[in-house]
Amino acid sequence: xxxxxxxxxxxxxxxxxLVGCKVPYVAPPPPDYYAPVTVPQEAGMKFTRIxxxxxxxxxxxxxxxxxxxxxxxxxxxxxxxxxxxxxxxxGWKDNKGNLYIKDLRGGPALLQRTFxxxxxDVAFSADGARLAFGDYRESNWNIYxxxxxxxxxxxxxxxxxxxxxxxxFPPAGSAIYYVQEEVEAVSGRATERSSIWSxxxxxxxxxxxxxxxxxxxxxxxxxAAVTRRNPETRLDEVWLIDFEKGQEVLVLSAKGRTYYYPxxxxxxxRIAFATVSPGSASTPANLxxxxxxxxGTQQTQLTFHLGHDICPQWSPDGKSIYVLSQRGNVAGNxxxxxxxxxxxx
Numbered sequence: 001x002x003x004x005x006x007x008x009x010x011x012x013x014x015x016x017x018l019v020g021c022k023v024p025y026v027a028p029p030p031p032d033y034y035a036p037v038t039v040p041q042e043a044g045m046k047f048t049r050i051x052x053x054x055x056x057x058x059x060x061x062x063x064x065x066x067x068x069x070x071x072x073x074x075x076x077x078x079x080x081x082x083x084x085x086x087x088x089x090x091g092w093k094d095n096k097g098n099l100y101i102k103d104l105r106g107g108p109a110l111l112q113r114t115f116x117x118x119x120x121d122v123a124f125s126a127d128g129a130r131l132a133f134g135d136y137r138e139s140n141w142n143i144y145x146x147x148x149x150x151x152x153x154x155x156x157x158x159x160x161x162x163x164x165x166x167x168x169f170p171p172a173g174s175a176i177y178y179v180q181e182e183v184e185a186v187s188g189r190a191t192e193r194s195s196i197w198s199x200x201x202x203x204x205x206x207x208x209x210x211x212x213x214x215x216x217x218x219x220x221x222x223x224a225a226v227t228r229r230n231p232e233t234r235l236d237e238v239w240l241i242d243f244e245k246g247q248e249v250l251v252l253s254a255k256g257r258t259y260y261y262p263x264x265x266x267x268x269x270r271i272a273f274a275t276v277s278p279g280s281a282s283t284p285a286n287l288x289x290x291x292x293x294x295x296g297t298q299q300t301q302l303t304f305h306l307g308h309d310i311c312p313q314w315s316p317d318g319k320s321i322y323v324l325s326q327r328g329n330v331a332g333n334x335x336x337x338x339x340x341x342x343x344x345x
Contacts, residue, residue, distance in 0.1 A: 005093065015016070017026070024088065033306040033307065033332075034306065034329060034330060034331065035330045036327065036328070037049075038303055038305070039147060039306070041306050042305070044343075045302070045340060046339075046340040046343035047327065047328070047338070048120065049328060049335055049336075049337050050087065050102070050322065050335070050336040050337060051335045052218075052335065053329070053337045054094075055100070055102070055110065055335070056092045057090065057091060057092075057335060058075075058077055058089075058090040058097060058120075059077065060072040060073060060074070060077075062287065062310075064284065064285045064286060067256070068249045068256060068276060068279075068285055069235075069256070069257075069258055070260075070285075074213075074227075074260045074261060074310070074311075075165075075259060075340050076121045076123065076166055076214075077089060077090050077116050077122075077311050077324050078313065078324065078336055079122050079123050079124050079313060080315065080316075081124045081128040082124060082126060082128050082225055082316060083128055084315055084317070085103065085104055085105055086101055086102065086128070086148070087101070087111070088102075088122050088124065089102065089266055090119060090120060090121075090122060093239060096116070096117050097117065097118045097120065098112055098114045099112070099113045099114045099119055099122055099131060100112050100113065100314040101113055101148065101149065106279060111149065113131060113147075113149075115219045119134070120133070120134045120135075120136075120165065121165050121166050121167060122167075123168050124148065124169065125169045126169050126171055128148060128150055129147065129148055129149075130146070130147060131145065131147070131148045132145045132169065132176055133145075133146075134164070134165040134167065134241050138299070140161060140162075140163060141163040142158045142164050143156075143157040143158040143164050143165070143167045143199075145157055151308065156180065157176060157199055157201070160180070162180045162182060162196070163181045163182070164178050164179070165181055166178060166179040166213060166215070168215050168216070169216065170217050170221040171220070171221045174200050174201050174203075175199065175200045175201065176198065177215055178195060178196075178197055178199070179195070179196060179197070179212075179213045180194065180195050180197055181193075181194050181213070182194075187320060190322060194211065194212060194213075194229070195211050195212065196210055196211075196213075196224070196266075197209065209241065210226075210241050210248060211229075212226030212228045212239060213282075214224060214226060214227050214261055214262060215241075215265045216264045216271075217264065217266045218264055219263040219264075219266060219267065219268045223240055223241060224240070224241050225239070225240055225251065225264050226238070226262065227260065227261075227262060230253070233255075234259065237250060238250075238252035238259050238262045238271065239251060240264045242321050245248070250296075251292070251295070252271075252273070253270065254301075257275055257276065259273050259274070259275050260273060261273055261274045261310060261311055261312055263312050263313060264294075265318050266317065266318040267295070267318055269292065269293065269294060270291050270293055271291065271292050271293075271294060272291050272312035272314065272326070273290055273312065274288060274309065274310045274311070274312060275288070275306070276331055277301065283305055284306065286306060286307065286308050287291055287309060288301060288305075288309055289299055289301075289309045289312050289321065289323055291309075302339070302341070303323070303325075303339070305325065305326075305327045307326030307327045307332055308325070308326050309323045309324070309325045309343060311323060311324040319341060320338050321338075321339045321341065322337070322339070323336070323337055323339055
C-alpha cells in the first residue's frame with residue numbers, strides 16, 4: 001500500500017536499531033474498542049462525523065510503546081477554512097496522496113485540488129482563497145501553493161536542500177511560515193532538528209526564527225505556539241514564541257510525556273493539543289485531546305475514547321474542535337469528526 005510511508009517507517013526502524021534504541025511491541029486494543037462514537041467521560045459533548053471511509057483520509061501509523069509514549073509522525077492531515085465553511089484534507093486514492101475540499105455545509109461532492117503523488121501537510125490562507133502544502137519532488141520536501149477552489153497554477157514557495165514542511169499562514173500579512181526538518185544520527189542517537197522559518201510571498205525575503213515545529217498563531221499574529229524537542233529528555237514540549245519581542249516561554253512540559261499539535265483557540269485564550277493518556281490493566285494507552293490556558297494552567301482532558309484522537313483544529317467560533325479520530329466504527333478507521341464542546345470547555 002503506501003510504499004513511501006512503509007519505506008519511511010522501515011528507515012526509521014533501521015536507524016533506531018543502528019543507534020541502539022529498543023523497539024518494544026505493544027499490542028493494539030481489540031477492534032470493538034473503536035465502535036462507540038462517545039464514551040461516558042465525554043458526556044455533554046456532541047460528536048459529528050465529517051468524512052466517510054470512502055473519502056480515504058490519510059492517517060498516521062501510531063505505536064504506543066511500553067514506556068507510555070506514542071511513536072508517529074505528526075502531519076497536518078486536514079485544515080478548516082477561516083470562515084468555517086470548507087475543509088481540506090489529505091486523501092489517499094489510486095495509490096496517490098492529494099488534497100480534497102469538502103463543503104462543511106453539505107454541498108457537492110469532493111473537489112480535488114492537487115494531482116501529484118504524495119502531498120502532505122496543508123493550510124488555508126487567511127482569506128481562504130489559497131492552499132499551501134508540502135510536496136516531495138527531486139528527493140526533497142518543499143512548500144507549494146494553489147488556489148483553494150479554482151486554478152491549475154501551482155507556485156513553489158521554498159527551494160532549499162533541507163526538507164520544508166508544515167506550512168501555516170498568519171492571520172494577516174504577506175508571509176507564509178513553515179518548518180525546516182532534519183533527522184540525523186548524532187553521537188549514536190537519532191536527533192531531530194526543526195526550526196521555524198518564514199518567506200514573504202511578495203518579496204521572497206526568508207527569515208529564520210527559532211527552534212520548533214507545528215506552529216499555530218495567536219489571533220493577532222504576534223505569537224505562535226510550537227512544539228520543541230527537549231535535548232535532555234528527548235520529549236516534545238509546548239512553547240510560546242513572541243515574534244515581535246523575541247521572547248520564548250515554556251507552556252507545557254512533564255516527565256515522561258510528549259505533546260503534539262498545539263493549536264491556539266480563535267479568541268487566543270487556550271491551546272488544544274494531543275498527548276498520550278496513560279492506560280490501565282484493562283485499557284491501552286492512547287492519544288487524546290486536551291486543552292490548557294495560554295499560561296499552562298487549567299489543563300483539561302476532552303476526549304477519553306479508546307481509539308486515538310489527534311490533529312485538533314478549532315472552529316472559527318471556538319465552540320467546536322475538529323479532530324482526526326478512530327471512533328465510531330468497528331475497524332478503527334480514521335475520519336475527521338467535529339466535537340461540539342460543552343459549557344465550561
